[in-house]
Amino acid sequence: MKNTIKVERARNNMTQAELADKVKVSRQTINAIETGKFIPSTLLAFKIAHVLQVSIDAVFRLEDCDW
Template sequence: MKNTLKVERAKHNMTQAELADKVNVSRQTINSIEIGKFVPSTFLALKMAFVFNTTVEQLFILEETDWK
């Protein structure tokens, strides 16, 4: 699954640590999500979308190869 977290953070001039604080996870968790090693829970994805005032679908892009 692809994501646009790094782009959204840059738009909002936010570090991984700042985003992590806002959604109550570690900076390492944010890093793992950004590089595709960790898929967040629905709740965490919704919290990140809320922080950036966007939708989960705009933050996370499901590719056909992800579910086949």
């Protein structure tokens, strides 16, 4: 799963730590999601999109799916 969290954070002048605080996770979790090492739960994905003020599909994209 690809994401645009880093880009959207920059548009909102927000650090990883600030986003993490707003969605109640660690900065390390945000970093892991941004780098593709961790796929967030649906609820966390919606929280991130809400805080970044974009739709969930603007932040998260499924790529190379076989379905």
